[in-house]
Amino acid sequence: MAIPDIAVADSITDIDAAGASRRFLHAVLGNRKAAAGAVILLVMAFVAAFPGLIAPDDPQAAIYAQSAGPSSAHLLGTTQLGQDVFSQLIWSTRLTLIVTLIVSAIATFLSTIIGVTSAYFGGVTDRVLTVFIDVFLILPVLPLLILLAAYLPPGVTSLTIVLCITSWAFQARQLRSQGLSIRNRDYLVAARARGERGIYIILVEIVPTMTSLIAASFLALAVYVVGFAASLQFLGLGNSSELMWGTMLYNAQQSAALEAGNAWWALGPGAAVALLGAGFALLNYAFDEIGNPALRPVRKRRDGGKRRGRASA
């Protein structure tokens, strides 16, 4: 393939499926922010998978001194009931991470399908779906939750449902924009011209070209979900017996942990939420680079620019 004469590559023509994972790895490793994010997430994943290795104590065993401050035996102190806070924090990672990922996945899926369908079909479909997206965008979340709290049993399932409903619309508009910008690309016109059905084109021809944007949407959603899930649980709309950082915050607040002397019962999960959110946000920087080659850092020439002479035959 001839080298383009001008030093800006067209990112769409540069995409290839086989090289995508290589490029992703390259983008993550080459970008400090993204690498930091990746490290955080990997650590979190490890903690979620093997909590027992880090905190062997049963997080729910109420056998220790109550409301104790941090000590060498209890790194973050104990709860009002005598449970080890550090253990709770570690063991809560799993459910928190699972809920975050599931909600992000479902919401990303919904926003992709609805956004792209709206863009592809255009016309009346587009108008209807756009209104639909807008309605969900402006839904007042808290009143809705309070309403639903009266009907849904408190817990992870309800939390997941509510979060999905209220977070999918956010990225749908962006995915719709992207869909609009590519719907008249020649290869899609060619697909229509050969008689493909609309659904096929959306799923097989359009969505695979948007993987960077979809991945970036997923990560952006995850940041939102982490924080929002914790907030909802803090407000009491979760099930306080489930092991999640948000419920820890709720319990800590209920027991006035800050006044009682084991502030870490609240600060611990708070910091964990922030860290997880930051992890997703940092990793997202890798996608900026993949999606737009113009943002790639210009890598220094390996020889410092000193080599001269003829090119080798």
Next chain:
Amino acid sequence: MAEPLLEVDDLTVEYATDAGETRAVDGVSFTVGAGEFLGIVGESGCGKTTLLFAVAQLLSPPGEVVGGKVMFHGRDMVRLSGGELRSIRWRDYSIVMQSAMNALNPMKSIGAQFKDTLQAHGDASANDVRRRSTEVMSLVGIDPAHLQSYPHQLSGGMRQRAMIAMALLYTPQLVIMDEPTSALDVVAQQSLMSKIKELQRNLGFAVIFVTHDMSVVSRYSDRVLVMYAGQVAEAASTEAIFDRPLHPYTRGLMTAFPSLRGPRRELTGIPGSPPDLARPPSGCRFHPRCPDVMPACLEREPELYPVDGAEVRCLLYTERAEQARQTV
């Protein structure tokens, strides 16, 4: 012999890509005399656009000049500082890009952009601006009332003319053009080219004209540089190139044009495609596609040999050139 206006000597440009360094322009040398029209032709990947950017000092990373000189008015432009470049840019040389829509600001009127250019490169009073803007618009054949128009209100041909008018604001001695007619239809193209030629004759500036379209070059240029794979394949007067093409590539190009008049013949073009500059072929870069390839062509890289007033980069001519050198 008069001092050449521009002298490019062994210019080499490389791009740093993920795959390593690629030489887009490899040891290119040529001169342009005052008032001369030089056409640079070649196909995609030959390096002509990179060459043009390098000469006009518009290269940005990852592209970089790694060797050679560009002597203009006795100074090497590659080594000039930003300030020194600014003092000669647009006054002594100017540039017309391929697509006016890429170069013109869609949010500003033509007149406002002329004013910006005039004020960026010199002190110009409002009167001067108005007078000069009107002058150049008339020069290129656009009603000066269009100074108030925005680029999207003009047709493609008129936009390109506006670009040329902008390039002539300071009556430079050299105008560098990158395929200014390629986005236009054939009638607009011909109209624009004849206008450029008329301006050149009247104002006396030299032109470096990069294009892939041999027909434009044949009618309007004095000399032609044929580029292939980052190197000059052949350099000669226009007449010589068209009547006596020497390099097999040039000869191939000549036969690749179906003609509108005259007998209908079956043509063959040139088989294969231009090489990947990251991994150029061994020896002569054209050898995989050459109808006259010899065994030596795979090993020896030919130099640019002088032959009958032209220069050719082809081993077919080494004996003749060496003979000529020896007899001198």
Next chain:
Amino acid sequence: MAATPEPRATTPATGEPLLRAVNLTRHFRLGGLFSKSALHAVDDFNITIQEREIVALVGESGSGKSTVARLLARIYRPTRGEIFYRGRPVNRMRSRKDLLWYRGEVPIVLQDPFSAFHPVFRVSHGVMRNLALHRPELSHDERKHEAERACEAVGLSPKMLTRFPYEMSGGERQRIGFAQALAVGPKLILADEPVSMLDVSIRIGVLNMMAGLRDREGVSILYITHDLASARYVADRVVVMYAGHQVEAGPTETVLSDPKHPYTQLLMSAAADPREKEAEISADTGDPPRVIDPSEGCRFRWRCPLAIEKCALVTPHLKPIGSTLVACHVATGDTAAAPGAANPAGTANPAGTASVTNR
């Protein structure tokens, strides 16, 4: 508007024409929902294509030639007019089966080899999908075989099918585009400026391939281009378009060696042959035509050196002069001022009227 007489194919007809378009019209509404303003991309276009022939549709930007291709490929729906394929009205086809059949018989090859392929998939994707849609009766292996055969027919090794688009040159991609169309056994390939974006030295190869498809595979091609020289090289017949209308149509040699319509003459004089040195300079600056809410009358009249009063009042229709059809009042000697008066002057001696001599 009265229907124009169908232009008869000037090559000996082998029976019912393969494709016939009558009064094909396409307007694009401009502005908002309630705007009445429209862009007249194509107006009352008629064409006939026989089997085994290459017809060149020549025009510049704004002529409507690409719109015609898309209308025939059913990417756009016509505002008015009918398309008949093998005698069957295409517009009335509603069932998916019928539409798929038509699309398999009349596929389109697009202009830009760099964007016509899906960047994520190998180039075999388009070919195999085409086969899956239009030749469902074949087994997977049989389809692979057909794909390879199509590849060879366009002069490429079947190994090319496993490549990604970015691994192939423009010329190779364009050939695969033809292979995609060829794989389903079409009768007519719509080629929308297939060589415009290719390097000059590669164009000839693709043009030769197209002629080969006509000769060996028996496929007709509608070759859309702005380049008269390449039209002359491959086409049996030429149709010249300006501003959504046809202006001249006939056998290639006749139209190009003795153009009758002033626009065709302008194109011929402007198109430069690289081997020619001297050129006539015309005053025409090549401004694109006006096709937004155009009035009646010839759309070339603002640039035409021969325009008379009638040209602003009555839209000229194609009338025969010898073996070509020309839409020009002056060229056909149709200069009677009264519009609507039936003027049988279509067969007037062209030499007698003020025709522009070919330079």
